[in-house]
Amino acid sequence: MLPTADQALVDAVIGAPGPAQRRAIAKTITLLESSRDDHRRRADEVLNTLLPKxxxxxxxxxxxxxxxxxxxxxxxxxxxxxxxxxxxxxxxxxxxxxxxxxxxxxxxxxxxxxxxxxxxxxxxxxxxxxxxxxxxxxxxxxxxxxxxxxxxxxxxxxxxxxxxxxxxxxxxxxxxxxxxxxxxxxxxxxxxxxxxxxxxxxxxxxxxxxxxxxxxxxxxxxxxxxxxxxxxxxxxxxxxxxxxxxxxxxxxxxxxxxxxxxxxxxxxxxxGRLAARRHAQDQAWMWERIEAGLKNRFRHHPGVRDMLPAVTAEVRAGRLAASVAARRLLDLMN
Amino acid sequence: MLPTADQALVDAVIGAPGPAQRRAIAKTITLLESSRDDHRRRADEVLNTLLPKxxxxxxxxxxxxxxxxxxxxxxxxxxxxxxxxxxxxxxxxxxxxxxxxxxxxxxxxxxxxxxxxxxxxxxxxxxxxxxxxxxxxxxxxxxxxxxxxxxxxxxxxxxxxxxxxxxxxxxxxxxxxxxxxxxxxxxxxxxxxxxxxxxxxxxxxxxxxxxxxxxxxxxxxxxxxxxxxxxxxxxxxxxxxxxxxxxxxxxxxxxxxxxxxxxxxxxxxxxGRLAARRHAQDQAWMWERIEAGLKNRFRHHPGVRDMLPAVTAEVRAGRLAASVAARRLLDLMN
Structure with a gap:
């Protein structure tokens, strides 16, 4: 169940064409584009409710x-x-x-x-x-x-x-x-x-x-x-x-x-290629976002953030093999 | 400090050419290729010791x-x-x-x-x-x-x-x-x-x-x-x-x-392009291995492993947006 305000937004998006629908679409997209976590969670629910349409x-x-x-x-x-x-x-x-x-x-x-x-x-x-x-x-x-x-x-x-x-x-x-x-x-x-x-x-x-x-x-x-x-x-x-x-x-x-x-x-x-293309796109999209999310978490991990510049410099100076550097940084996340 | 056996291996690799060196190179590469964690840790140390040469x-x-x-x-x-x-x-x-x-x-x-x-x-x-x-x-x-x-x-x-x-x-x-x-x-x-x-x-x-x-x-x-x-x-x-x-x-x-x-x-x-190419290769290599490692951890995370088939099926059936699916799977790792 969506909160009342978000359900009203969904209803307006899937409702009759006209100025109210246009405003609802614009408002939904603005919610999707927000970088705030609570907006993102609401946007996900709104998106899933709209998905069957x-x-x-x-x-x-x-x-x-x-x-x-x-x-x-x-x-x-x-x-x-x-x-x-x-x-x-x-x-x-x-x-x-x-x-x-x-x-x-x-x-x-x-x-x-x-x-x-x-x-x-x-x-x-x-x-x-x-x-x-x-x-x-x-x-x-x-x-x-x-x-x-x-x-x-x-x-x-x-x-x-x-x-x-x-x-x-x-x-x-x-x-x-x-x-x-x-x-x-x-x-x-x-x-x-x-x-x-x-x-x-x-x-x-x-x-x-x-x-x-x-x-x-x-x-x-x-x-x-x-x-x-x-x-x-x-x-x-x-x-x-x-x-x-x-x-x-x-x-x-x-x-x-x-x-x-x-x-x-x-x-x-x-x-059958149109349906196959869309299915493949959905799978690729999901994995693209998973990989981007994993990399983002990695870069923001406190241990990694502290060590990354020094490790990168060691690799550059030829004192640490790149593969060993990767494993050391990954180990920091354990 | 390397364990004695691994130091002997390193010494033979950087030593005089001949049958003993060939055996040491082959043994080192076999160690690198092992999938055992303890071998991998030893291999990393051996590799770093060899790196300056x-x-x-x-x-x-x-x-x-x-x-x-x-x-x-x-x-x-x-x-x-x-x-x-x-x-x-x-x-x-x-x-x-x-x-x-x-x-x-x-x-x-x-x-x-x-x-x-x-x-x-x-x-x-x-x-x-x-x-x-x-x-x-x-x-x-x-x-x-x-x-x-x-x-x-x-x-x-x-x-x-x-x-x-x-x-x-x-x-x-x-x-x-x-x-x-x-x-x-x-x-x-x-x-x-x-x-x-x-x-x-x-x-x-x-x-x-x-x-x-x-x-x-x-x-x-x-x-x-x-x-x-x-x-x-x-x-x-x-x-x-x-x-x-x-x-x-x-x-x-x-x-x-x-x-x-x-x-x-x-x-x-x-x-200067030869040195620049090698530096860029090292950086790209490090990040390629980090990304592969992150994806590997993701796939082996117990919560993700349990949920991935069902979430993938929901995306395929058009009941879950791919981006929402990615966020839900990533949330399981918290």
Whole structure:
């Protein structure tokens, strides 16, 4: 049983759409993001109560370098989907926002029309902590938005550090936006982001059609390189990563984009990979948080905290083998 | 102060080369590999006593798919180096050997001439445990071989799972052996191994010179893709990954290979990167072992062991959020 206030919060989140629901969602996410232990315990109970109502959305991850036109694309896509009868939540992972103090979605004027639409819910990236912590808050916020009936959840990232891996690890489909220029592709291959992509979208294709066509051919061969080989390439029950071009600014190509997403969703549902992906993500998420928690406890253990600098210095000076140092520090926790 | 028997072991390891030293090295490594707690404590003390004598070798990592000719290459290189006055230790990381029961170096007849040479020490991969555990034993064996005066330590791997990363993470230079065929290159790029390579060697180049030349050009452009950009390419104080071809079977190209290795070593010593790489490796190693130890304690904690299956099932059934599950399991350790 939840305390009365928290039960009221849950009821409002799963209640009718409108200003009261929006306030309840925002309040729940603020509770999730609190660093106070009592808030965290309440948030856990609220989250578990909402959990059976979650999971019924399509989770779409979107990444791309600054300047690729992510905000324009997400606004155009969101408005298009709302026009089709969907309710759209937009969340973000930006581990740099705690440093810069800003966030890609902090400046809501960049999605001016979407942010005032009553069928959209936009929430900037949690602004503090490690990537793991930021990603955890975003995953939990996604569950809250789903319980509130948002049936498309878009998680975007600017691609700082390992944030693409985090977004790919919490979504059903990972879309990479690219500019029509080859250097951009090489960076994505080099960083290992291209491997994660279920769909690559060449945005701003109208600016230079010849370059966009070249980029498309290059990315297609890169995806083949990273993809399955042999007969699997011809297996119609499996999804093979695709490349397409569009222009978000001119709202060109959005129906085609959503048709690809829908085809992906149907295939992955039919062949069981969508459910398998979510189960694997949950397991990986649980262990990621356990490992982060264990490491955090280790660093805050009084004995370890006292000894760590000296032991690290001994290793550095070559007077203590690293493996022996690890065992000595671990023994301090007994 | 070490117990008398262990001090005698240390004295024999750092003593004069010969059969007694070889036996002492083998005995020390067996002690390191033991899973008994009292052996582990003794091994830690022995290792720390040997540590000031270690570190004076050049550590060469060698990887390549089965069939590329690794054993032939290492035997030819080892005999060449012994001919130049070096003492050569060959260690291995093969995390699959605990499954298969065999090891790349287990069958010493594959390095028949090297294994009977008194200036060579060959040790197969530790045959049990996780990759992290296997790698730790190999790192520690490397320190023992160095304390015994082996001035070239070769660590080889068949490249199962993440073992190339482990080998690259304990050596001064990482060499990738390739066959003269392009599919092989693509696999190495796909697996992220090419990025680790300081030097790529196309072996069996004599079999098809045209293919070897094509492979060399392809790998060179792949290395440029993964390498530094801009002015750094022209900085003569930095090493830029190289590609060369040779034939280990015909002992062709070994002096050129060792000349490249020596040039790498001189550059990296002069620009400080060799020392920096070793320091970073020690830190990473310490934290890798701490994290593995923490996770191991977690899994063996009685409360966690009892609850883990049920909690995992609740997460899988969608009745418990993964982050909440992680916190509940962590709370059991208090």
């Amino acid at each position: 979650s999971g019924r959305s399509f989770r779409l991850g979107i990444s791309g370098v600054p300047g690729v036109g992510k905000s324009t694309f997400i606004e155009a896509l969101g408005l298009y989907l709302i026009g089709q009868g969907h309710r759209v939540a937009v969340l973000a992972i930006d581990p740099s926002s705690s440093v810069s103090g800003g966030s890609i979605l902090g400046d809501k004027t960049r999605m001016e029309m979407l942010s005032v639409n009553e069928n959209a819910f936009i929430r900037p990236s949690p602004a503090s902590g490690t990537l793991g912590g930021v990603a955890e808050r975003t995953r939990e916020s996604m569950l809250v938005a789903e319980a509130a009936g948002y049936d498309v959840v878009i998680v975007e990232t600017v691609g700082v550090g390992q944030s693409e891996t985090a977004v790919s690890g919490m979504t059903d489909m990972f879309v990479l936006l690219q500019l029509p220029n080859a250097g951009d592709d090489l960076q994505a291959i080099k960083k290992g982001v291209m491997e994660l992509a279920d769909l690559v979208v060449i945005n701003k294709a109208d600016l230079d059609e010849a370059a966009a066509t070249r980029a498309r051919a290059q990315i297609t061969s890169a995806l083949r390189l990273f993809g399955q080989h042999g007969n699997a390439m011809h297996d119609q029950s499996l999804w093979h990563p695709q490349v397409m071009q569009l222009s978000a600014l001119k709202s060109q190509g959005l129906p085609e984009f959503w048709a690809q997403v829908s085809r992906f969703r149907e295939l992955q549902t039919a062949n | 270690s570190g004076r070798s050049f550590r060469l990592g060698i990887s390549g798919v089965p069939g590329v000719g690794k054993s032939t290459f290492i035997e030819a290189l080892g005999l060449y180096l012994i001919g130049q006055g070096h003492r050569v230790a060959v260690l291995a990381i093969d995390p699959s050997s605990s499954v298969s029961g065999g090891s790349i170096l287990g069958d010493k007849t594959r390095m028949e001439m090297l294994s009977v040479n008194e200036n060579a020490f060959i040790r197969p991969s530790p045959a049990s445990g996780t990759l992290g555990g296997v790698a730790e034993r190999t790192r520690e064996s490397m320190l023992v071989a160095e304390a015994a005066g082996y001035d070239v330590v070769i660590v080889e791997t068949v490249g199962v799972g993440q073992s190339e990363t482990a080998v690259s993470g304990m050596t001064d230079m990482f060499v990738l052996l390739q066959l003269p065929n392009a599919g092989d290159d693509l696999q190495a790029i796909k697996k992220g191994v090419m990025e680790l390579a300081d030097l790529v060697v196309i072996n069996k180049a004599d079999l098809d010179e045209a293919a070897a030349t094509r492979a060399r050009a392809q790998i060179t452009s792949a290395l440029r893709l993964f390498g530094q950009h801009g002015n750094a390419m022209h900085d003569q104080s930095l090493w830029h990954p190289q590609v060369m071809q040779l034939s280990a079977l015909k002992s062709q190209g070994l002096p050129e290979f060792w000349a490249q290795v020596s040039r790498f070593r001189e550059l990296q010593t002069a620009n």
